[in-house]
Amino acid sequence: MPNNKSFNHEQAMRAAITMAKQQPNAPFAAVLMDNRTGKMVARGANRSKENPAWHGEMDVINRHSAASIKPQWEHLTLYTTAEPCPMCMAAIAWAGIAQVVYGTDVPTLQQQGWKQMQLRASDVIAGASFRQITLIGGILQKDCDRLFALAQQTRAQKPAPATTNSDDDDDF
């Protein structure tokens, strides 16, 4: 349905990856693109150290809500470095975002050692019969998989966090 000439999935995912690289230990990041203009309207990243519910997708939804007088969610595509968890996928459905594109999938995250709920984004969409949401996975998947694998290596190597928050066992 939302098909756009002015940006493509890989370009938009690169923007999410750029956000993700700003926090290499938790490279969960998301951007919102307007399908009509091809413009990015918001970007977000995991902030679960500040608030456990602020996953990357929640952050980008919050930011767009805060910045827009009347967000038109139905014209947006959300790009996220990893498949949305059930909380985020439900929030996306409640918002009415038309399309979701992700890189790394949940099974890959689990294989790498990330805690993930056993409920796929497609299952949540199937349960939200009041919405039509297009879900596309595997865009720049290798790049995203590598980000998450590197993050796990870094987290495993780090003996003790040098500063502030010592919680290294976050949920995503």
Ligand SMILES: [Zn+2]
């Ligand atoms: Zn989430």
